[in-house]
Amino acid sequence: MRATLRWAHSDLRRHRGEALFLVLATAGIVASLLLAAALFGYATNPWQRTFAETRGAHVWIHTASSADTGRLARLDGVASVAGPYRTESVTVASRGTRASVELRGTARLPSVGRPLLTAGHWLDPAEPDGVVLESGLARALLAEPGDTLTLPGTPRTLTVEGVADSAEPSYSPGEQPGLVWALPAALRTPGGQVIGLRLADPADTDYAVQRAVTALGAGAVGEVSTWQQARAAAQGDNRLLGQVLGLFGLGALIAAGLAVHGAIATRIRGHLRDLSVLKAIGFTPGQVVRIFLLQHLAYALLGAVAAAALTQTLGSRIPGRLGDAVGVWQGLPGHTMALLAVPVGAVLFIGLTTGLAAWRAGRVPPVPVPRPAVSxxxxxxxxxxxxxxxxxxxxxxxxxxxxxxxxxxxxxxxxxxxxxxxxxxxxxxxxxxxxxxxxxxxxxxxPTSLTVRTDGAPAPADLHSLLAGDSRVAAVYPGVELAALVPGQTATIALRGLGTDARPYPCALAEGRAAHGPDEAVAGQGLLDLLHARVGDWVRMTVGDRPQILHIVGRSIEPQNAGRVVTASLDTLRENDPQLAPAFYELRLRPGADPHRVAAALTTAGRGHLDVHAVTxxxxxxxxxxxxxxxxxxxxxxxxxxxxxxxxxxxxxxxxxxxxxxxxxxxxxxxxxxxxxxxxxxxxxxxxxxxxxxxxxxxxxxxxxxxxxxxxxxxxxxxxxxxxxxxxxxxxxxxxxxxxxxxxxxxxxxxxxxxxxxxx
Known part of the structure; x- marks a missing residue:
């Protein structure tokens, strides 16, 4: 043992830099894999925990007010329902920030889709204008219990009574309206209703949606959202970060293993005489192998332990999302197992590559073999x-x-x-x-930087002139977004009419061409995958009780709504519905223009009637x-x-x-x-x-x-x-x-x- 330790000490003194780099590389690899595990846990477990604690609904269906939703509770596979609740779409403002929200009339705290209060209290009949905000919306509005929300363009106000977590999709400006629970009396002009279905088997979600739409009639269904979509939205970019860290961590681990293998193989070739001497004085092949194996395992173990200790003690202090992910991950059940399994797995892999190289050292003969005469x-x-x-x-x-x-x-x-x-x-x-x-x-x-929505005033022609009158605005594209049912009636997608035939919307195309003829449209990758379609196909969808048939002539790069978007010109959609009016306007700014300053100027010019926010x-x-x-x-x-x-x-x-x-x-x-x-x-x-x-x-x-x-x-x-x-x-x-x-x-x-x- 003493001779083994002396050999290892001598080798360490000769290769100090190499040993240091191996320790640091191992520490970086293990830290990357641990952070990847934290991000995966952070992406999935909080939403899953909220969904379980709230007894979340697997399907939420928005319907017309006249729809008979009571029959959905009798469908096979539906274990329980939430609602139906009357809804009203409004815009609220707080501290200069506006948000489109859905007021959901809820008489009492539900058992399915039950909000988890994080601040304040639940709705009180003594406060008819009191509301409870979904936590994501509350953060966007910088609102807390006791604050007052205004409804621009109206004298109405709402008082925040509480803030709650929900497993439904969180508020996203321009994409997902915020969720506000209110007493039914607080809804002045309900525009529809929503019902949640909790299924006995979540795997039957698509089939359950299809049966529900068939029971209600496609014309009565406005929008369908499922628990898979809510989970994907909650995971957001955290899962991507985890995938990047995991992929590069595993690649770096393989590279480190090969580096250790090459270092030992090179060292063996350079110490053939020394190894022969060790064999001659009584070292067995197993002892020679252990010299290299234990030495490099010690390096790997030192780096792995250091990475695990630093991640555990300082990981939650990392600024931003990584620190938040580590903090949440440390409270999850599988945290201790991952904290042990990842370093152990990395050390064992490096030990495996080390053992393969060290095995050659054990085969060195006791008598030195003469080197070849030719170099x-x-x-x-x-x-x-x-x-x-x-x-x-x-x-x-x-x-x-x-x-x-x-x-x-x-x-x-x-x-x-x-x-x-x-x-x-x-x-x-x-x-x-x-x-x-x-x-x-x-x-x-x-292509655009700002989205403008209005409460109905001024008139569309005047509003277009107001927006185009700002010298910093290069182009104005009127638009409308409709929820459309796909064939099979298992999901809803976003059907957008953007721009006009005279001034088409500049979609970023990755395949095909732009839509400029009758019934032509471009679609995102998510939509093509959902419909199992490709560029050149005709697709059919249903908007209310109106069928819409479009020719997909191009695939656009679509970063919103998971790519489940089909985009045509507003004139194309008006051919099917002449009464269709713009619901928002997309603004393309001139180079160098500050979107926040332009948004502030347009909000002031709109005299409280405009909701202007930057494109996410x-x-x-x-x-x-x-x-x-x-x-x-x-x-x-x-x-x-x-x-x-x-x-x-x-x-x-x-x-x-x-x-x-x-x-x-x-x-x-x-x-x-x-x-x-x-x-x-x-x-x-x-x-x-x-x-x-x-x-x-x-x-x-x-x-x-x-x-x-x-x-x-x-x-x-x-x-x-x-x-x-x-x-x-x-x-x-x-x-x-x-x-x-x-x-x-x-x-x-x-x-x-x-x-x-x-x-x-």
Missing amino acids: AGGRLTGPARRALGTRLPAALVLGCHKLLTGRGRSLTGVARLTLPLLLIVVALSAWTTLDRFHTDPARVGL NPADGLSPLRAVVAGLIAVLALIGLVELLTAIGGSVREGERDVLAFKAIGMSPRQITAITVTATSATALAATLTATVLGLPLAHRLIDAQGASSGIGAGIARSPSPGLLLALGTATVLGAAGLATIPAARAARKRLADTLSAAA
Whole structure:
């Protein structure tokens, strides 16, 4: 045991930098995987817990006031119902912020879809104008119990009595109205009703929706939402962040395992004589294997324990969503198991790769095997001799010759270094794609910056003139959004009429062409997937009791409503319903215009009749991804450093015999050093080029696959700029050259007797 510890201590002193990088890389990998687990738990468990505690309804159906919803409780598979409740769509304002809301007349606290009060109290009949706000809406309005909400354009006011959590979709400006519970007497002009169905088997949701719509009649159904849609909305971008962390964490773990394997294999080749001596003095093969295995397991264990401890103690203090996710995750039931399983799994994987490499050390014979008479590089090839004849620098020619004739070892070294660089290229592509959402939103489905809604005054013609009269507004597109039932009546989608035939809405197309003829429309990826359709198909949907048949001529990049959107011109929809009037206006601003200042100016000009808000950019919720990508790049860079140190150590050891020949023909130590530096730089250059060639299409596939699965659609991926890729390649090559200079110079300046001894 003492000899084993002395060997490990000696090896640690000789490779301190490599050991440090392995510990740091392992810590970064384990931290990434733990944060991924936290984000997955944060994305799913809070909503699931709220749904269970509120006994949430699996289906919510908005119907006309005349619909006979009582028959839905008698449908097979319906365990219980919530409501029906009368509803009224209004706009409320608080502290200068407006929001479109649904007032839901609720006489008493329901048993299905029961709101969980987080502040204040439930509705009191003594306060007829009292309301309870859904927590997401309360945060948007900065409202709390005791505050007064106004209804712009009317003398009505509402008093906030409480704030409650709900498993229904939370408020989203321009997409999802906020939910407000009120006493039935507080509803002045009810426009419909809503009923919730709690099913005996949630897997039968689509079938239950189909039967409910059939029972009520398609013309009576306005909108259908399911628990799957609510869960997806609640998970939001947290699941995406978790997927990114998990994917890169696993990739980095594989790269780290290969780095450890390569480092041990290189070290074994350089210590064949020492290993033979250990065997000769009585070390068994198992003891030799344990020397390497325990040493690198200690490195991995140290990094894993440090990552787990830091995540547990400081993770909740990370600013933003990551810190919130860790804080929630620490209170979930599976937290302790994940905190133990992830570090243990990472250590075991590294131990497996270490054991495979260390097994070769146990097979080293006790009697040293003479090294081959010909060096690893072999004799000079014809091209190398001709290159020397053209008076190219000898160091450049011999360095490239050393790499190209290194057989499998050179290719293995290039492959191991390629993996972390490839992951870095993918990470940079994700960063660039995210930046594009901010710098060029028009090309990712967000051509407009503001949405304007009105309470009916002024008249549409006057309102259009008011909006277009602002010099900072480049274009005004009238629009309307209708809830439409898809064939089979299992879900509702958004049917939008935007722009006119004279001034079409500039949809961002990823496939096909723009809609400019009768009955033509473009659709999002989510809609095409839902209908199992593709560009060129005709699709039929139902708006109330009116069928609408459209020809899908293009696929648009649609970041809203999970891509379940079909967009035609307002004139096209008016052909089916001539009474259709604009419900909102989309504004495209001139370059450099501040959306918030324009919104404030238009709100003032509208004299309280306009609700103006900025278009939601999905990239706003992905701001933590920047820090995640930066951290992952740092971890991958550490793994790349380990690979470079391994390649440099192997190149120096295998070139010890060549030093004799180079000195014999009169080469200076500087020239001999340049050969090793050139070989290492060429390895880094080959790995960088391979990573770029393979990483760019891989990044496009991964990002577009994520876009397609989220409903936005493929076509959003963007590659890093050539300058950024050039900077990555330059940094890698120059870093490799810098790291190789000192050990190569030491080897070139060894005394002749030392070199002869090492080469024997």
